[in-house]
Amino acid sequence: MTQPLRVIFAGTPEFAATNLSALLDSDHRVVAVYTQPDRPAGRGRKLTPSPVKSLAHRHGLPVYQPTSLKSAEVQAELASHDADIMVVVAYGLLLPQAVLDIPRLGCLNVHASLLPRWRGAAPIQRAIEAGDSESGVTIMQMDAGLDTGPMLLRRTTLIDTTTTSGELHDQLAKLGGEAIVEALDALAGLGLAPTPQPEEGVSYAAKLSKAEAELDFTQPATALVAKIHAFNPWPVTWTKLGSETLRLWQAEPGRRRDDDPDSPPGSLLPADSDALRIACENDGSDVLRVTLAQLPGGKALPARDLLNARGDRLNTGTLLGQPDPMQEEPRP
Structure with a gap:
């Protein structure tokens, strides 16, 4: 690695917080954190910050919570951070092309599946439900499609007949943190060659319902x-x-x-x-x-x-x- 990267991090749930923690432990510099607005939670329906916001505040990082990234004002604010790259992990907001084009090295996504299998909202649960024998994380260069961008790095883990989605979630969160740091280290040095996703083997992980x-x-x-x-x-x-x-x-x-x-x-x-x-x-x-x-x-x-x-x-x-x-x- 020649020089640490300036990183904007965008994410919301615990899975994303684990990835943010790995970045904070790396040589790269997180200059801003974007996360979903606080939501009501618990019996009292009290407004509660996301796990990513809580972690960012503990580390004194600036936090932004726009309801959309489509406005010129929000995009100008994001550009003002002068970031080399934006890392997106289970953020929950659509990134318009204008946002994808802002960081010098573009936007990377940590996706909890072995793409192109299980694009979409619930890849961890759908992999177990389908009886898959393995899962993993894919570091993907983001484009305008739904989890369709070229792949930079993949890491795998096994699923057995006793694995729950909670257990796999924690395994993949840790694996994702390791993989995104490895990817950023490579991009700060000699770089990584993107690999287009194959057209065969595409499947979609629909959102879960009660x-x-x-x-x-x-x-x-x-x-x-x-x-x-x-x-x-x-x-x-x-x-x-x-x-x-x-x-x-x-x-x-x-x-x-x-x-x-x-x-x-x-x-x-x-x-x-x-x-x-x-x-x-x-x-x-x-x-x-x-x-x-x-x-x-x-x-x-x-x-x-x-x-x-x-x-x-x-x-x-x-x-x-x-x-x-x-x-x-x-x-x-």
């Missing part, structure tokens, strides 16, 4: 396990248990035993000592073994503890995903 977190037990156990881990810690998969909601946090696939009743998908089978067992589809032999679950008013508990505390609500033969008949509206 509605899609409801489990469908007519699916195979492996698909249900992948979804449970993908939606942990948010929005958390769930199913109806009579009039209550049972939230499922961790699980593994299993098989029916010879002494199991011939029950339809969604039925509670005789429990193991360490797992709830739910019948699901795949030639009728699949079982979802739930090892961590949560009932309303309580915290997520290992299945053993949940059975000891609330076993009366988890009887063999109970059909999940069905409303409590006592709660149904009477017919006219």
Whole structure:
């Protein structure tokens, strides 16, 4: 590296804050931080700064929170920082072409997938949900498209059948911080050769919704396990248990035993000592073994503890995903 770079950092959530922390520990100089406006949070709906803003304030960095980057005034302010490069990590605002053109070396994005797979809003969760065996981060030169710019650097990590999106998030945040510092070091020296993204293998990671977190037990156990881990810690998969909601946090696939009743998908089978067992589809032999679950008013508990505390609500033969008949509206 010949000379440290002047960096504008743009990001909002914890993932971005981890990357900012890595830059602050590097030889490069962060001259300004852009983040989303404070949002209401918690039961009191108090305006709360983003993790990136909190970190920036602890380091005495100037923070800017425009609602858009489209105005000439905001763009002029951004240009006044005389930055060599802008690093964008889960910022949440569109960067117009005029902004992309301001820094001398352009704008880099730290994207939490192995592009071109999983462009879009939820690459970490969609990779786990799809059963991918690996993920990673891509340092990308930003252009006007959605995660379509040329790649400068990629780093990979493995996904196994127990990995949750929370765990993968933390792994990729750390990996992203290491990768962006490495990329900036290279750009400050001999440079990096950009590689166009291949046209084959493109997929899109749609934003998560709470509605899609409801489990469908007519699916195979492996698909249900992948979804449970993908939606942990948010929005958390769930199913109806009579009039209550049972939230499922961790699980593994299993098989029916010879002494199991011939029950339809969604039925509670005789429990193991360490797992709830739910019948699901795949030639009728699949079982979802739930090892961590949560009932309303309580915290997520290992299945053993949940059975000891609330076993009366988890009887063999109970059909999940069905409303409590006592709660149904009477017919006219």
